[in-house]
Amino acid sequence: MLFYVIAILVIVMDQLSKYLIRTCIEINETVTMWGIPLTHIENSGMAGGLFQGYARLFGVGAVLFVMVVLYFRRNEEMKGALIDSSFGFLVGGALGNGIDRLVFGQVTDFIIRSGGILNLADHAIEIGGLLLIIFGVVNWFKNKD
Numbered sequence: 064m065l066f067y068v069i070a071i072l073v074i075v076m077d078q079l080s081k082y083l084i085r086t087c088i089e090i091n092e093t094v095t096m097w098g099i100p101l102t103h104i105e106n107s108g109m110a111g112g113l114f115q116g117y118a119r120l121f122g123v124g125a126v127l128f129v130m131v132v133l134y135f136r137r138n139e140e141m142k143g144a145l146i147d148s149s150f151g152f153l154v155g156g157a158l159g160n161g162i163d164r165l166v167f168g169q170v171t172d173f174i175i176r177s178g179g180i181l182n183l184a185d186h187a188i189e190i191g192g193l194l195l196i197i198f199g200v201v202n203w204f205k206n207k208d
Contacts, residue, residue: 065144065147065148065151066136066147066148066150066151066154067151068151069147069148069151069152069155070150070151070152070154070155070158071155072155073151073152073154073155073156073159073183073184073187074155074158074159074162076183077155077156077159077160077182077183077184077187078159078162080173080182080183081159081163081171081173081182081183084101084103084171084173085103085171088101088102088103088173089103090103090104090105091103091104093175099174100175101173101174101175102173102175102180103171103172103173104171104172104173104180105167105169105170105171105172106169106170106172125157125158125160125161125164126161128153128154128157129154129157129158129161132150132153132154133154135150136150143198145194145197145198145201146194146195146198148191148194149191149192149194149195149197149198150191150195151191152187152188152190152191152194153187153188153191153192153195154191155184155187155191156183156184156185156186156187156188156191157184157188158184159182159183159184159187160182160184160185160188170182170184172185174186
């Protein structure tokens with residue numbers, strides 16, 4: 064259940080935030096909200112603006128990624144709150160950006176960070192990846208004994 068709750072919350076928060084950015088901030092405009100600078104950009108590629116124009120292809124890739132995660136969730140070794148949380152963030156982030164890519168042909172980004180301009184789905188994917196690494200390390204130590 065934790066997997067579904069996290070995935071749905073990530074998707075809803077991501078899509079709501081992107082909707083608000085698209086409707087309230089012009090493209091390339093920067094505003095400050097609660098001391099946080101936000102810049103509205105649209106990215107038809109992938110991270111860092113690479114491979115511009117292939118958004119729908121990456122959207123299909125997101126759907127395939129979700130199918131792989133759902134397959135791995137059936138694995139008996141991959142059970143527990145940590146892996147469910149990891150997969151929830153990864154799937155929520157992938158679907159959040161996948162929806163943008165398939166519906167709009169581009170992803171709305173707005174959170175300025177040292178590595179570029181991202182969105183909530185991107186951050187969810189980073190959290191999911193970190194949790195997956197922690198899960199792997201914990202399992203390695205468990206199986207080492």
